[in-house]
Structures are given as structure tokens and as C-alpha cells.
Amino acid sequence: MTKHIGIFGGTFDPVHPGHIRCASFVRQYCQLDSVRLMPCHLPAHRASPGVSAQHRAAMVQLAIAGHNGLALEALELEKTSPSYTVDSLTLLRQREPEVQWYFIIGMDSLGYFKSWKDWQQILQLAHILVCQRPGYSEQSGDAPELLRQFGQPDLASLRQSDSGGILLLPNPLTGISATAIRQQLQQHTLAADSLDPAVLNYIQTHRLYQAL
Numbered sequence: 001m002t003k004h005i006g007i008f009g010g011t012f013d014p015v016h017p018g019h020i021r022c023a024s025f026v027r028q029y030c031q032l033d034s035v036r037l038m039p040c041h042l043p044a045h046r047a048s049p050g051v052s053a054q055h056r057a058a059m060v061q062l063a064i065a066g067h068n069g070l071a072l073e074a075l076e077l078e079k080t081s082p083s084y085t086v087d088s089l090t091l092l093r094q095r096e097p098e099v100q101w102y103f104i105i106g107m108d109s110l111g112y113f114k115s116w117k118d119w120q121q122i123l124q125l126a127h128i129l130v131c132q133r134p135g136y137s138e139q140s141g142d143a144p145e146l147l148r149q150f151g152q153p154d155l156a157s158l159r160q161s162d163s164g165g166i167l168l169l170p171n172p173l174t175g176i177s178a179t180a181i182r183q184q185l186q187q188h189t190l191a192a193d194s195l196d197p198a199v200l201n202y203i204q205t206h207r208l209y210q211a212l
């Protein structure tokens, strides 16, 4: 039987409950066998994070512990070149040709998706699942045109084909960002429930995100 696997790519600097809630929701709502969180090594599109890919992956590993069906995809950590999604999905298709792939992004990412390397090819390799995110509308940036061209009304329609569809998801909103968390860690104002306790412990043990 064909496996259906979601790939949730991110800088995860650090991974936060917004990511984990989205990943769990998508897995259940889209009936995926699993969702793999894939930390990028060298983001192609933004400044390199101050925290190494190994640390960011270790925090992802801690954050997914105990969450059924969530896993770490370490593929981009193995490479020293910039982490382009099209390259990663191509490699995944080569390694696991029997799988049907879904790439998961937040609404902010959909807004600039047409600037991604070979974005049309990404849509030949996978479907795109889009999580709602507070402050980001489906009316801005590239989103309206992409949804007009590739949007699907529901999961059943999306599943009519192997790739090339975009589905907006009705996920519960979580107003958390890694940027805000990094700032709050530096200013010692982080609310207790803003991070998984194991991730916070890791950050403190390794003295990450400290004020310069």
C-alpha cells in the first residue's frame, strides 16, 4: 500500500509548540502515516542561524518525543550545500519511491513560495499543505494566484492526484514564532509554556540564545 508522508521543513531555531501543534494536526487531519520535521542545514533564503543544525535537530528530537507519528528527517543535515526544498524532495523520492509526499508550510511561507528555487518542480514532487498562521492572510503575496491555480477544496480532491495540489488547512491558530522566543530568551521574559520543557532544558544546558 502507498504510504503518505508529510515533510515539515523549517529552520526550527528553535522548534516551538506552534510547529508541533501544526505537525500533529496535519498528520491527523490529512490521515498521513507520519510527519517528519526536517531542519534545514543552511537556509537558502535567510541568514544562517546562530545555532548549529545539530543543536536545532537535537531540540526537534526532544520536542517530538511522545508525539505519535512525528519523526525527524535528517536528510538536509547530511549536506553542506544550501538546503533547497526541490533538492530534498527529489532525494526523498529517489530513496523512497513508493511514498506519496506532502510538503507542509505555514501561510507566511506560501506568500513567497514563487521565489523558491524551481517552485513548479516542487509541485511535481509533492502536494503542499498550508497551515494557517495568525497575522498571515491567504490574500497576500503569492498566495491568491497559487490557490487559484493549484488550490483544492478538500482532502478527497487533493488525493485524486499524486502531486501538484495546494490545500489550506483548518488548523487551530498558534501565535508563536521562533523570532519572539529568541528575543524572550535573551531578555529572560519567556513564559513558562512557550517552549517544551525538555527543549528549554536543552537550551539552558547548552547556553543557547544568550544575549551577546
Ligand SMILES: Nc1ncnc2c1ncn2[C@@H]1O[C@H](COP(=O)(O)OP(=O)(O)OP(=O)(O)O)[C@@H](O)[C@H]1O
Pocket: 009, 010, 011, 012, 013, 018, 019, 022, 104, 105, 106, 107, 108, 109, 131, 132, 133, 134, 174, 175, 176, 177, 178, 179, 180
Ligand atoms: N505558529 C505557527 N503557525 C503555523 N505555522 C508556523 C508557525 N510557526 C512556524 N510555522 C511554519 O513552520 C515552518 C518553519 O518555520 P520556522 O522554523 O521558520 O519558524 P518561525 O517561527 O517562522 O521562525 P522565525 O521566527 O525564526 O522565522 C514555516 O513554514 C512556517 O510558516
Ligand SMILES: O=C(O)c1ccc[n+]([C@@H]2O[C@H](COP(=O)([O-])O)[C@@H](O)[C@H]2O)c1
Pocket: 008, 009, 010, 011, 012, 038, 040, 043, 044, 045, 046, 083, 084, 085, 086, 109, 115, 116, 117
Ligand atoms: O527551496 C527554497 O528555495 C526555499 C526557500 C524558502 C524556504 N524554503 C524551505 O521552507 C521551509 C521553511 O523555511 P523557514 O525559513 O520558514 O524556516 C524550510 O524547509 C526551508 O528550507 C525553501
